[in-house]
Amino acid sequence: MTHRLLPDPGRCVVMGVLNVTPDSFSDGGRYFTVDDALRHAHEMWEAGADLIDVGGESTRPGAERVAAEVEIGRVEPVIRELAAAGVRISVDTMRARVAEAALAAGATVVNDVSGGLADKDMARVVADAQVPWILMHWRGHSKDMNSLADYTDVVAEVRDELCRRVDAALAAGVAPDAVVIDPGLGFAKQAPHDWALLRGLDVFIDLGYPVLVGASRKRFIGRLLAGKDGTPRPPDGREDATAAISTMAAAKGVWGVRVHDVMRSLDAVRVVAEWGRA
Numbered sequence: 645m646t647h648r649l650l651p652d653p654g655r656c657v658v659m660g661v662l663n664v665t666p667d668s669f670s671d672g673g674r675y676f677t678v679d680d681a682l683r684h685a686h687e688m689w690e691a692g693a694d695l696i697d698v699g700g701e702s703t704r705p706g707a708e709r710v711a712a713e714v715e716i717g718r719v720e721p722v723i724r725e726l727a728a729a730g731v732r733i734s735v736d737t738m739r740a741r742v743a744e745a746a747l748a749a750g751a752t753v754v755n756d757v758s759g760g761l762a763d764k765d766m767a768r769v770v771a772d773a774q775v776p777w778i779l780m781h782w783r784g785h786s787k788d789m790n791s792l793a794d795y796t797d798v799v800a801e802v803r804d805e806l807c808r809r810v811d812a813a814l815a816a817g818v819a820p821d822a823v824v825i826d827p828g829l830g831f832a833k834q835a836p837h838d839w840a841l842l843r844g845l846d847v848f849i850d851l852g853y854p855v856l857v858g859a860s861r862k863r864f865i866g867r868l869l870a871g872k873d874g875t876p877r878p879p880d881g882r883e884d885a886t887a888a889i890s891t892m893a894a895a896k897g898v899w900g901v902r903v904h905d906v907m908r909s910l911d912a913v914r915v916v917a918e919w920g921r922a
């Protein structure tokens with residue numbers, strides 16, 4: 645699956661995560677200063693990332709929200725410098741104002757974990773800018789994400805709720821080939837739901853839109869890899885499993901994977917592309 649508005653690398657796209665936040669779940673604070681953020685972004689870009697996903701507000705369960713001005717203050721200087729250096733950037737935000745500032749600074753993709761639900765103006769911003777819009781499945785801000793994780797058939801319900809977000813985007817003037825969909829692993833999901841969504845990736849791929857998977861270092865991986873005493877594997881011990889998920893997702897034909905360790909997943913998806921060559 646390729647994307648009209650993004651170059652086709654001939655393999656699964658690898659999106660490098662850059663959280664310019666003090667409190668993201670797996671790397672909070674490491675890249676909070678502009679210099680640290682720029683250094684890490686360039687490391688991922690040099691490692692071969694197709695896109696750097698710059699976020700200024702933690703989305704981990706229970707995270708305190710920050711004001712739009714704070715979010716803009718965090719991402720805008722980093723995006724401006726990276727864009728000037730030729731790095732391709734997506735902005736990870738739920739706010740139209742932040743997206744506008746990021747696009748003005750040189751971002752060329754909007755990654756919206758709320759799928760357009762959090763800010764009614766986002767669709768207009770994306771339609772006017774004619775940029776790709778990643779619509780992730782989300783059920784709302786919640787101190788306790790788990791309270792929203794109530795499903796009878798998680799694959800069917802996530803599919804249907806994502807389809808409603810796509811319909812709303814198209815109705816707002818967003819071009820069909822600007823849409824990327826994402827099942828939102830870890831957002832209003834418990835671990836069994838995350839695994840069911842991965843097993844059911846074909847359902848999302850068959851909708852005909854590029855599919856992005858964001859499994860990197862997430863809690864459901866930590867639970868699977870728990871030690872004999874039941875202690876979940878810590879986030880920085882989840883990289884091999886993340887790369888394994890990138891491998892399986894790429895083999896299934898997803899458009900892209902969103903990861904912290906770019907090289908590991910890039911190696912994995914390159915193997916998939918070469919192995920699958922006609």
Ligand SMILES: Nc1nc2ncc(COP(=O)(O)O)nc2c(=O)[nH]1
Nearest residue numbers: 668669703755778780826828829858
């Ligand atoms: N499209 C998309 N965006 C995201 N942004 C943040 C996080 C949270 O993880 P992080 O704290 O590692 O960024 N996960 C996703 C995701 O799964 N999909």
